[in-house]
Amino acid sequence: MEYLGQYKAVYKAKAGCEDILSKAQDGGIVTAMFAYALETGIIDGAIVAGPGEEAYKPEPMIATTVDELLAARGTKYSISPNMALIKEATRSYGLDKIGIVGTPCQIQAVRKAQLYPIGMRDVPDKIALALGIFCMENFPYQGLYQMVEDHCATKIDNVTKMDIGKGKFSVYTERGVNAQIPLKVTHKYEQPGCHVCLDYVANLADISTGSVGTPDGWSTVFVRSAAGEAAFNKAVDAGWIIAESMDGVKPGLELVTKLATEKITKNQKYIEHRAHAEHEALKPLRNPYI
Amino acid sequence: MSKVVEISPTTRHEGHSKLVLKVNDEGIIERGDWLSITPVRGVEKLAIGKTYEQVPKIASRVCGICPIAHTLAATEAMEASMGVEIPDDAYLLRIILQCANRLHSHALHDILALPDMYLPGTDSKINPFSPEEPVRSVAKRIQTLRMIGQTIGEIAGGEAVHPSNPRVGGMYKNITPRARTKIYDLAKQALPLAREQMEFMIAVFENYAKRDWAEMCGREVAIPKDLGFHQQGYMATDPCYGSSSLDEHPTWDPARWLEVRPWDWYMGEEEITLEDPAYPVGGTTKAGGKAWPQMQACTGVPLYDGQPVEVGPRARLAMYRNYDRKGAIGLNIAREMEYMDSVYKMIEAADALNTSGSVVADVIPQGDGTIGWAANEAPRGADVHLAKVRNGKVEWFSMLVPTTWNFPTCSRALTGAPWELAEVIVRAYDPCVSCATHMIVLDEDNRLVAQKLLE
Numbered sequence: 001m002e003y004l005g006q007y008k009a010v011y012k013a014k015a016g017c018e019d020i021l022s023k024a025q026d027g028g029i030v031t032a033m034f035a036y037a038l039e040t041g042i043i044d045g046a047i048v049a050g051p052g053e054e055a056y057k058p059e060p061m062i063a064t065t066v067d068e069l070l071a072a073r074g075t076k077y078s079i080s081p082n083m084a085l086i087k088e089a090t091r092s093y094g095l096d097k098i099g100i101v102g103t104p105c106q107i108q109a110v111r112k113a114q115l116y117p118i119g120m121r122d123v124p125d126k127i128a129l130a131l132g133i134f135c136m137e138n139f140p141y142q143g144l145y146q147m148v149e150d151h152c153a154t155k156i157d158n159v160t161k162m163d164i165g166k167g168k169f170s171v172y173t174e175r176g177v178n179a180q181i182p183l184k185v186t187h188k189y190e191q192p193g194c195h196v197c198l199d200y201v202a203n204l205a206d207i208s209t210g211s212v213g214t215p216d217g218w219s220t221v222f223v224r225s226a227a228g229e230a231a232f233n234k235a236v237d238a239g240w241i242i243a244e245s246m247d248g249v250k251p252g253l254e255l256v257t258k259l260a261t262e263k264i265t266k267n268q269k270y271i272e273h274r275a276h277a278e279h280e281a282l283k284p285l286r287n288p289y290i
Numbered sequence: 291m292s293k294v295v296e297i298s299p300t301t302r303h304e305g306h307s308k309l310v311l312k313v314n315d316e317g318i319i320e321r322g323d324w325l326s327i328t329p330v331r332g333v334e335k336l337a338i339g340k341t342y343e344q345v346p347k348i349a350s351r352v353c354g355i356c357p358i359a360h361t362l363a364a365t366e367a368m369e370a371s372m373g374v375e376i377p378d379d380a381y382l383l384r385i386i387l388q389c390a391n392r393l394h395s396h397a398l399h400d401i402l403a404l405p406d407m408y409l410p411g412t413d414s415k416i417n418p419f420s421p422e423e424p425v426r427s428v429a430k431r432i433q434t435l436r437m438i439g440q441t442i443g444e445i446a447g448g449e450a451v452h453p454s455n456p457r458v459g460g461m462y463k464n465i466t467p468r469a470r471t472k473i474y475d476l477a478k479q480a481l482p483l484a485r486e487q488m489e490f491m492i493a494v495f496e497n498y499a500k501r502d503w504a505e506m507c508g509r510e511v512a513i514p515k516d517l518g519f520h521q522q523g524y525m526a527t528d529p530c531y532g533s534s535s536l537d538e539h540p541t542w543d544p545a546r547w548l549e550v551r552p553w554d555w556y557m558g559e560e561e562i563t564l565e566d567p568a569y570p571v572g573g574t575t576k577a578g579g580k581a582w583p584q585m586q587a588c589t590g591v592p593l594y595d596g597q598p599v600e601v602g603p604r605a606r607l608a609m610y611r612n613y614d615r616k617g618a619i620g621l622n623i624a625r626e627m628e629y630m631d632s633v634y635k636m637i638e639a640a641d642a643l644n645t646s647g648s649v650v651a652d653v654i655p656q657g658d659g660t661i662g663w664a665a666n667e668a669p670r671g672a673d674v675h676l677a678k679v680r681n682g683k684v685e686w687f688s689m690l691v692p693t694t695w696n697f698p699t700c701s702r703a704l705t706g707a708p709w710e711l712a713e714v715i716v717r718a719y720d721p722c723v724s725c726a727t728h729m730i731v732l733d734e735d736n737r738l739v740a741q742k743l744l745e
Contacts (some may be wrong), residue, residue, distance in 0.1 A: 044468070064468065091448050092455070094469025121451075122444065 003260035005203025007222040008229050010253065011243040012214045013236075024162070025075045027219030029209040029241065030101050030131050033231065035066045036240040037099055042231050043128045045089060046099030048072035049080035055157045056140050056148075060085050062093050075133075077162055078141045079191065083109045090122045097128035103135035104199035111204045129231055132202020134210025134220075134256075136164070136263055143189030151186075152179035166210060194268045196288070200260035207232055212255040214249055220256060291368035292320055293564040296575035298327070300716060304355055304400040305723025309716065310560060310581045311709045322704030323556050324697060324716055325587035328727040336686040342368040342657065342679045344457050345665035345687060349675070350452045352689070353725040355398065357452045358391035358443065359668030360675070360689070360725075363532070367675035368458045370535045370662025372655050372730070375505070379647035380460030382639045387447035387456070388472060388531055388634040388666070393451075393480065393670035394439030396603075396625055396632075397432045399720045400491055403622060404428075408712050415505070416444045429489060431483050442636060444470050448711035460650040467645050468620050477637045484629040491626045499619040507568035513700050518618030519713040520703035524605035525594050525695065526666040527672050530635055534664035542665045542674060546595050547690070555598075559585075569710070588727045591698050592690050601671025602719060603628050618703075618718035625720065656682040659722035668692050670720050693719070693726035 014027030020035065021028045030048075037043040050061030050072045058080035082102045089095045100110055107130055114124040132199040140146070148156045152171045161172040168180045197251045202208035206228030214221035221243065223232045235241045246252060298308035306328040312321045333352055337345045346364035350357040362384055369376065404416040411423070419427050440450035444467060447453030455461045465473075503510040525542075527533040534540040559582040567573035575581070591598065599605070604624035607613030613624055659677030665674045671692030678686040694717045704712050 064466075088448075088463070091444055092463040092465040092469055094445050094466055094472040096472075121449070 001256055002112050003264055004201050004253070005208075005223065005224065007224045009223045011221045011223070011247050012218050012246050012249045013209075013221045013241055014218050015245040016239045016242050017068070018074070021217070023070070023073045025073070025163075026211040027036075027214070027217065027221075028073070029219045029221055030133065031069050031073050032240050033129070033207065033235055034069050034099050035100070036235040036238060037129055037231060038064070038066060038069070040238075041097075043097045043099035045093060045095040045097075046101065046129075047082050047085050047089060049076055049082060050100055054141070056144060056159060057160065062089055062095070063094075064095075073162060075163070077139050077164070078144045082106050083113075086110070086113060086123055087120060088247055089190070090126050096126060098126050099129040099131070100127065101131040101133065102202075103133055103138065103206075104202040104204070105135075105197060106168045107132040107141070107202050107205045107208075108199065117236055121140065127225065130204075132205025132208035134201050134208065134212060135197075135201065136259065137185070137194040137197075139189050140191055143186075143191075147181070147186055147189055151181045151267075159240050163211075195267055196274070198264050198267055198271075198289075200263045210256075212259055213246070213252055219251075220246070226249070291315065294562050294580050294581070295337050295564040295566070296562050296579070297569065297709075298575050300324075300713055302405065302713075303676040303717055303721040303726070304353065304722065305721070305727070307716075307721065307723045308581075308586075309704075309712050310557060310583050311712055312560070312673075312703065313564065313709045314556070316709070319704045319707050319709055319712060321557065322701055322707075322709075322711075322712060323583040324701045324704065325398065325552070326589045326723045326727045327586055328588055328723050330588050331715045332691055334687050336384050337684050340657060340684055341462075341682055341683055342372065342677075345523055346456070346458070346679070347452070347685050349631055349687075349689065350528045352691070353722055354451050355669045355722060356391065356394055356725065358387055358447065359451050359666045359673040360691075361447075362388065363449055363664050363666035363668075363675040364677070364687075365456050365458055365691075366532070366534050366664030366666070366688075367662055367677040368657075368679055370664050371660055371679040372458070372657040373536070373660070374459050374651050375536070376460040376651055377648050379464060379644050380649040382643045383446045383461050383649065384456065385531055385639040386643075387443050387453060387635045389639070390439045390442035390446065391630040392439075392628065392632040392669045393484070393636075394436045395720075396445065396629060397435040397439065397487065399625065400432050402488065402720075403491075403717055404494070406717065407494045407498050408504075410493055410499065413505070413742050416494070427488075431487055431571050435480060435483055435487060436482075437669045438476045442473050442476055443553065444516070445473055457650070459553065459654045460497075462650075464645055464647060464649045465643075470640055470643060470645050473640045474637065477633055477640065478666045481630075481635050484633050488626045488629040492623050494737070495619050495622045495626070498713075504711065504714075505568070506708075507566055511708045513711065514707060515678070516617060517705045517707055518621070518718055519616050519706070520600070520636065520699060522598050522600055522699045522702060524608045525672055526605040526609045526667065527674075528667050529606050529610040530631060530667060532666040532672075535662050540682070542663070542672065544663060547592060547674075549590045549592045549598065549690075552589065553584045555591045556583035556587050556701075558582065567712075587697075589694050589697055591697055594695075598702070599695055600699045601692045601695045603669075603671075605671060606667060618715045621718040641735065656680075659685055661686075668725075669694060670722050670725070673725075691722070691725040693722045696721065699728060703736075 015032035034046040045064040049058035058076040060082045101177035115118045148176045158173045171179045206225040208222045310323045349364035350361040443450045488495030527541040562579045565577045605619045607624045659680040663676040674690040676688045
């Protein structure tokens with residue numbers, strides 16, 4: 001539990017709808033949950049990482065239709081500042097019940113804005129559903145571009161899917177070309193800010209989901225809050241999501257826990273390293289957790 | 291033998307001010323000075339050299355009750371100087387924002403004005419914080435109206451306090467169809483509430499006008515029939531929105547404006563000779579103290595045709611609707627009469643708004659130092675900002691804020707009232723003293739240079 005946050009239940013799950021699954025990264029949980037929540041009025045809009053001007057450069061957008069949600073499917077391994085729209089969603093978009101998806105740090109931002117709304121008037125009571133995605137680290141767009149174009153020798157515009165798993169960064173194209181590089185090669189492109197992050201499975205979300213732990217085409221889902229539980233159970237009952245027990249699923253929670261422990265231990269160590277004067281800077285570096 | 295009594299600070303209005311009152315033996319004001327003692331923050335001076343985008347956002351921070359007025363007047367003064375014509379849909383969003391703010395501001399003022407008033411037909415004053423009926427439901431209605439005003443302002447303007455959406459050239463964002471529907475629904479919800487509130491408040495003010503006395507300092511103070519009358523005339527630029535030097539027929543004339551120092555208009559040094567520890571709550575200034583309105587007043591004194599004028603709801607109604615009721619109660623009633631217009635106007639503007647229309651001008655020239663002005667009819671009256679922009683930077687900036695106009699006018703209106711009721715007259719102007727306090731610009735001979743700039 002320690003490394004996976006508080007949760008009420010954990011499932012192996014996927015969307016019940018083929019349209020959603022066709023281009024989903026894994027089980028299509030985020031798209032299916034938001035689509036169900038939009039259709040049933042749990043939310044009236046969702047902040048998602050939509051397609052940007054360049055291939056795989058995400059652009060935060062507010063989806064108020066299922067079509068717009070579908071356009072945002074698939075992981076883009078680059079920064080999408082979803083929180084930038086959180087206030088605007090309550091303003092010119094006129095939303096009352098906001099859905100937002102984000103990496104662990106973005107869900108932290110949502111919760112912080114709810115408890116300590118600094119310049120965030122009207123935001124705290126308008127968050128209806130916060131979906132978190134597992135995240136080991138992220139890349140600036142320039143880094144991702146170099147990983148794909150140089151290391152994988154693939155034109156980024158041709159890429160249909162990217163995936164990090166089993167120790168590899170994999171790139172797929174329409175013609176089936178599949179380039180893979182070891183993760184070791186990608187480390188230098190990581191966003192430095194990710195190295196102080198102590199959250200792997202979006203501990204603060206209503207529902208968090210990710211690929212690790214379940215077979216391809218399925219997602220691991222943690223149902224955490226009361227709001228998350230109510231929405232998830234209804235989505236399952238309505239057939240939008242197929243959920244099965246995690247019992248006996250391979251590699252299961254064992255692998256999730258292992259990766260979470262690795263991330264947190266490594267980053268905790270880095271935070272401590274920053275606090276010491278032998279760090280290359282003359283003074284200890286700031287620690288946002290204290 | 292006249293005596294001098296000082297009420298400092300005054301209360302139940304925005305900002306920091308005081309009343310220095312010369313009264314006769316019956317306690318009737320012979321000459322009253324109401325003056326700002328809010329520290330000058332000098333927005334006009336520090337604006338010089340900053341970009342035209344920054345200055346309206348800074349000017350907004352002059353006041354948190356009517357930031358919309360300063361944001362819009364300053365933005366439009368820049369636009370007037372630079373010659374920028376904004377798209378229709380941006381203008382409609384600004385009108386919605388303007389009306390939403392007026393709705394909220396007038397409702398807020400009801401809370402401030404009610405404690406002076408009596409429940410009609412009784413001798414009990416109204417405490418808006420009382421959990422008792424009928425006051426409780428009035429307070430709830432006021433808060434609902436304010437919530438609606440602030441929410442609509444937030445949607446159209448980006449933020450209820452210090453709106454983020456206006457920019458030089460229009461607005462940053464148009465709103466979505468869903469947001470427009472929300473504005474429409476909220477305005478529809480406000481309509482019956484605004485009508486009830488207006489009728490309730492008018493009944494309360496009419497009742498006060500019919501009363502012979504009001505309880506103050508534990509005694510019955512006679513209410514004169516001419517409470518708050520003055521002969522200064524009115525100035526308004528529009529019933530709802532405003533005017534600017536870009537208009538084909540501007541409704542404000544800078545040539546008729548002149549600004550003088552408090553020195554020319556206020557009383558000299560006076561010793562306080564009358565005190566009343568029973569004045570609620572905490573008494574008046576102790577006898578023996580000194581007051582020097584000429585030196586202490588923190589505002590300039592703007593004149594129109596050489597005289598102070600009244601601005602605000604009554605000025606708008608007098609100039610555009612032939613309203614002729616005078617005095618403090620007449621002014622309060624005029625304010626209430628603006629409720630319906632502000633709600634209907636935003637419904638009309640929301641109807642006319644094209645949510646896919648462009649809201650920013652295609653071309654924004656950077657300015658050649660031409661003087662431009664814009665008047666915004668703030669909740670408290672005409673808020674005129676003047677600016678010169680050259681190459682994207684503000685070269686000169688001046689704000690003539692409603693309560694600045696009203697300070698000397700209201701001071702004159704105090705004459706003839708019992709001093710205990712002076713604050714009732716002041717409150718009728720819904721003063722916004724932070725708004726009023728700004729820099730005055732003197733030349734070597736200590737004369738104001740503002741008018742020279744226009745020549």
